[in-house]
Amino acid sequence: MSITTSTTEQLADEFDSPARLLTAEGVRVRHEILDEHVADLDLQQLADLYTDMVLVRRFDTEAFSLTRQGELALWPPLLGQEAAQVGSARALEDRDWSFGSYREHALPILRGVDIDRWLKVWKTTSNTAWDPHEHNIGLNQIIIGAQTLHAVGYAMGAQFKQDDSCSIAYFGDGATTEGDVSEAMVFASTYNAPVVFFCQNNGYAISEPTSVQAKHVLARRASGFDIPAYRVDGNDILAVLAATRLAMHRARTGHGPSFIEAVTYRMGPHTTTDDPSRYRENDEVESWKERDPLLRVERFLESEGFNVEQLRADAKTNADALAKQLRAGAIAIQPDPAEQMFDNVYSSPHARIERQRAEYKAFAASYEKAAS
Template structure:
C-alpha cells in the first residue's frame, strides 16, 4: 500500500453531484458493475472469487432488509427512533468483513450493519432504539462498543483503546466510524492529534454520506475530507464507498498497517444516505430529487449483481439473489417475532452494569431510586 499522498493525476471517477471536483476516488467496481484495475487496491482482494462476491451481496442484502424492517417498525410505533443506513451497505459490509477477530469496533449510531456482521444480535440493535435497554450488548463478547450518540466522541474512545493495545503489544487494531459531519467536531480532530503523535493502531473510517443532518458536505469543507488528516500526519485513502471491493481492500490495508506498527490511517468512503438522517427527519425539505436519483444509479447491491452476471464462471446469479432475499426476509420476520415477546428491563436494571464491582455509594443510589418510584405506587394506592 502506497502511503504517499496521491497525486492529482491519479485515476479517478467523475465526481457525483455536490462533491468537490478535485478529489480522486479509488474504485474497483464501477456503477455498471465493470471491474477496473486498481493497483493500490487489487493486491488486497486477490482472494475474492465469485463465491466471495456472492457472500458479500448476501450480507449487503441482509443488512438492507434489517434496516428497512426497522424503519417500518418505527413507523408502526414499535421503535422510538431509527437511523437508516440505506445506500451505505457497501461501506459497512466491506469494512466489517475486512476486520480480524481481535480488532475492535467503535461505532456511531448508524453502524447497525457493521455491528450485525460482527455478531451483535439483531434484536439487541433494535432494543436500543426501542428504549428497552440501557446499554445494548456486551462489548467484550462482540468486539463492538455500544453505539455513540454524541457526534465524534467515539474517536477519542478508539484512540484510547488503540493506545492500550499498543502498550500490550497485541496484534489488533481499533476502527472508529463516523460521518462527514463529525469531522468538524473537536473530538475527532483531537483524536487524530493523539493518534498521529503516538502512532496508535487505529483506522479512522469516515462514511461521507453527503449530509450532516440537513447540511451538505460542501458547506463543511472546500476540499475533500480525505485531505484533512494529512495535516495531522495521517495518510488517507479516498474510495468509492458504494464499491464493496474498494472498501474491503482499503480497510484490509489500513488494518494491517495499523496492527504492524505503521500507525493510523484515515479512509473516506464516499457514499450517500438514501433515506432520512433518522426517522424523525424529512430529507425532502433540504435535498432535491435529482440528486437522489443520481445516487440511486450508484446502488451498491445492483453493481455487485451486475458484476456477477459478467463473470465467466458457473454462477447461478438468480439463485444467489433468491437465497439472499430468503435470508433477509427470515431475519426481518425473526426480529419482528422477538420484539413481540420482548420482556422490558425495569428501571432498577440501570444500576446493574455501571461498575464492575458493587459499592456502597451505588447501593445508596439504588435504595433512593426505589424509594422515589415507591412514592408513585403510594399515590396510586391512595387515589
Template sequence: MAHTRTPAAEPSIDVEDVSRVLEYDGERIADPDLDPWIADVGIAELQGLYRDMVIVRRIDIEGVALQRQGQLALWAPCQGQEAAQVGTAHAVRSDDFIFPSYREIGVNYVRGAELVDFVRAWRGEEHSTFNPYDINVAAGQIIIGAQTLHAVGYAMGIMNDETDQVAVTYFGDGATSQGDVNEAMIFASSFRAPVVFVCQNNQWAISEPVTVQAKFPIAGRAPGFGIPSMRVDGNDVLACVGAMRWALAHARAGNGPAFIEAVTYRMGPHTTADDPSRYRSKDDVEVWRGRDPIARLESYLRSVGGFDDQFAASVASEADRVGAELRAQCLALTSRAPLAVLDNVYAEPHVGLDRQRAEFAAYLDGFASTEPSAAEPGTEGAGR
C-alpha cells in the same frame, strides 16, 4: 514590509474523485492502489458480500417499519451505506476491536451481533445491546465523534500489550467537525497508535450538507496530522474491502494510524425523527439511487457468472427469514415495570434511592390507570 497572500485554490469535493474498481454499471476497472489488496477476492467471497448487503438492507427496512409501528422509539437507517460498512468490516480481523457510531448496522451484522441486539437499544430495554467482548465491538456511541477517542485509547493499550491487533472506529462526515475526532487523530499520530479511522461521508450531517463544513475532501485532512489516507467510493464494496485491507496492514505493521474516507450517500433520513425532504431534493436522491451498492455488485456478479436465479432466490429467502426473525424477537421483548429503572443502582439499600422511588411512583400515579403495574416495585430488587 508588505506581505502578499497567494489566493487559495477553488474548493473541490468532487464525488467522482475517488478510488474505485467497480463502475456504476458493475464494470470492473483497474486501480493501481486497490488491485493488489483484492487480487484474491473470488466469486464466492463476492457472493458473500452481496448476501450480507442484502440482509443488512432488510434489517434496516424492518427497523424503520418497527419504529413507524410504535415498537421502537427511534431508528437510524443505513440504506445506501451497506458497501462502506459490509466491505470494510469483512476486512477486519476477528480479534481487532471496533468502535462504531449509532448507524453501523452492517458492521454489527458482519461481526455477528444477534438480531435482537439491533432493536434493544432503540426500544429502551434493559441490557440494550450485545456484550462488546462477544464480538469485539463497542456499544454504539450516540455522542458524535466520542468513539474515536475510545478507539485511540484502546489502540494505545494494544501497544502496551505488544500485540498486533488494530482498533477501528467509524464516524460520519459531520463528526469530522467535532473536536473529539481531531483530538483523536492528534493522539493517534503522536503515539503512532494502531488505529484505523473510517469516515463514512454520506453527504449530510443531519440537515447540513458536507459542503458547508468541508471545502475540500475530508481525506485531505488526515495527512495534516501525519496520517496517510485514502478516498474511496463508499458504494463500491470491493473497493472498500481493498481500502480497509491497506489501512489495517499499515496499522498492524507498526506504522501508526490510517484514515479512509468512504464517499457514499444516506438514502433515508438521519433518523426516523427526521424529514430529509425538507433539506434535499428528490433529484439528488435519484442520482445516488443510480449508484446503489447492491445493484452495482449484482451487475458485476452477473458479468462473471456469479449471479443466477437460484442464487437470487437463496439470498431473498435468507433476507425474508432474517426480517421475520428480527420482527418476532422485537415483539417478544417484555419491558420491565417503570420503577425497575431504580433496581440494582446500589448494592445496598439507600435512603436517597428510596426517596427517588417514592417520587417516581407518585409521578406515575398522576397518569391514567391504564398501566396497572406503573406504581409497583420492579421485578428485580424490589424493596431495596
C-alpha cells in the same frame, strides 16, 4: 503484503476522484494500489459479500418499518451505505475491535450480536444492547465523534500490551468537525496507535450538506495530523474492502493510524424523525440510485456469467428469515427493570450512583403510594 511510504502516499494523493475497483455499471477497473488487496477474492466470495449487503439492507428496512408501526422508538437508516459498512467489516479480523455511532448496523449483524438484545435500545427498554467483550464491538454511541476517542484508547492499550489487535472507528462527515475527532487523531498520530478512522461521507450531517462541513474533501483533514488518508468510492464494496485491508495491515505492522473517507450517500432520512425532502432535491436522490452498491455487484457478476438470479433468490430467502426473526424479537421485548440504569456505570460501587439509585427508588415508591 508489503507497505511502502511511496504506495501509501500515492493513494493518499488521489483526492480529486474517489478510488474505485467496480464502477456503477458493474465494470471491473484496475487500480495500482488497491488491486493487490483483493487479489484473493473470487466470484463466490464476492457473491457472499453481496448476500451480506442484502441481509443488512433487509434488516435496516424492516427496523424502519417497525418504527413506523410503533414497535421501535427510533431508527437511523443506513440504506445506500451497505458497501461501506460490509466491505470494511469484512476486512477486520476477529480479534479487532470496532467502535461505531448509531448507524453502523452491519457490524453487529455480521458479528452475531443477539438481535433481541440489540433491539432493546431502539425500543428504549434498556441502556445497552450487548456485552462489548463478547463480540469486540463497542456499544452504539450517540455523542457525535466520541467513539473515535474510545477506538484510539483501545488501540493505545493494545499497543502497550504488545497485542497485535487493532481498532476501527466509524463516524460520519459531520463528526469530522467535532473536537473529539481532532483530539482522537492527535493521540493516534502522536502515539502511532494501531487504529483506522473510517469516515462514511454520506453527503449530509443531518440536514447540512458536506460542503458546509468543509471547503475541501474530508480526507485532507488527516494530513494535518500526519495521518495518511485514502478516499474511496463508498458504494464500491471491492474498493472499500481493499482500502480497509490496507489500513488495517498498516496498523497491525506498526505503521500507525490511517484515515479512510468512503464517499457514499444516505438514501433515506437521517432518522425516522427526519424529513429529507426539506433540504435536498429528489433529482439528487434519483441520481444516486444508479450508483446502488448492490446493483453494481449484480451487474458485474452477471457479466462474468454468474447465476445472479439464483443468488438473488437465495439471498432473499436468508433476508426474509432475518426479517422474521427481527420482527418477532421486537414485538416480544419487555422492559428491563428501570433500576438497572444504575448498574455497570462504574466497575465498583460508587457513592454518587448509589445516592441516585436511592433517589429513584424513593421517587418510584411515591407513585406506588399515590396509586394505592
